[in-house]
């Protein structure tokens with residue numbers, strides 16, 4: 001019996017974005033096919049894995065904190081191995097082991113799927129591997145974490161080099177999965193019972209493969225597979241075409257939700273961020289989306305306190321948020337990322353000002369989210385049941401077409417069912433409703 005068969009229990013924690021969740025799902029599947037067993041309590045694991053995020057300094061601090069926390073398991077049993085994979089592993093490489101010597105393996109974003117070989121000490125595999133250009137795109141199969149929904153990564157990496165962002169450095173240049181393999185993977189997942197897929201890329205709108213662009217890819221997935229619901233993320237405003245919106249309008253399978261990061265409402269700041277669009281261009285896209293799609297939700301990402309952002313420029317962001325009326329937003333205060341272009345700029349907005357700006361922005365957006373959710377009252381939304389409410393087993397939790405969470409009385413509807421829910425009340429974060437026909441759609 002080899003060491004793997006004896007010490008084969010792994011625990012994985014994922015930090016960061018959907019891309020990391022998708023990578024973790026693939027890594028989990030790889031480990032399971034190699035004879036490992038997944039456990040959900042770190043105490044029981046022989047191999048503790050952290051799939052990490054580098055986008056903000058806080059995300060990295062959380063991982064460092066967790067790494068010191070799990071040290072006790074290793075002290076109690078030196079056979080326990082600790083692996084750090086993904087973006088932070090890519091960014092820090094050997095330095096990670098210098099900072100936290102009890103870490104055994106550090107595998108970057110191109111190398112994490114090789115973890116089983118590294119753990120087994122196979123020839124040619126090393127405890128620290130961060131070189132790019134080693135991934136086999138076709139071998140990275142999308143895997144679903146649950147029986148009814150899954151991620152399908154369509155491209156990896158990013159070529160945009162927004163000045164604040166570490167992603168191009170830790171995930172490398174953009175490279176596309178072939179359109180044929182994406183369609184095949186969606187077919188396979190549909191055959192396995194998946195109802196909803198999310199096509200993932202840092203900038204899905206720049207997808208190109210042998211003459212297939214993103215709108216064409218969406219059309220192919222909708223036409224050539226029996227998948228019922230298609231989502232995608234993330235759109236970059238500089239590349240989002242009217243044709244993409246037209247394809248959404250023509251296709252009921254594509255869910256009416258667009259995540260369209262604005263980052264700032266001030267043109268000078270957008271230029272300094274390297275975003276390559278203006279607020280006027282962004283507003284035109286939003287106008288087109290709302291004119292073409294009868295029902296659509298729009299969400300965004302925003303950063304406050306970017307170097308040299310003035311109070312007036314921050315007010316422009318507040319104005320944009322008020323004008324555009326997002327359904328919800330991820331809001332961040334700027335965090336310096338060593339190695340990025342903006343790290344050379346003077347980080348001159350004080351922490352106190354960043355926090356004040358962020359809190360006011362969150363407050364404004366919460367009021368808008370509340371108002372947007374009131375518009376849902378009386379509407380009937382086809383919603384995918386995900387399970388029980390996290391707070392009470394009396395309620396089931398489902399996701400509407402517009403990607404909002406809706407809770408309704410638990411009548412035993414199974415996860416994976418698509419039900420019609422009439423919205424009866426709402427706060428800024430959650431809708432509440434009732435099933436209008438007690439039949440699965």
Ligand code: SAM
Pocket residue numbers: 017055056164165166167201202203234235236261263301302303332333334335336337
């Ligand atoms: N590819 C997506 C895009 O273009 O918007 C998102 C990538 S990033 C993982 C998610 C969000 O993190 C960004 O949209 C941005 O708002 C935020 N972000 C990235 N770098 C940041 C930084 N240095 N400080 C604060 N927020 C940051």
Ligand code: SF4
Pocket residue numbers: 158159160161162165166167168202203236
């Ligand atoms: Fe980062 Fe910009 Fe690429 Fe998004 S588009 S991942 S923000 S560099």
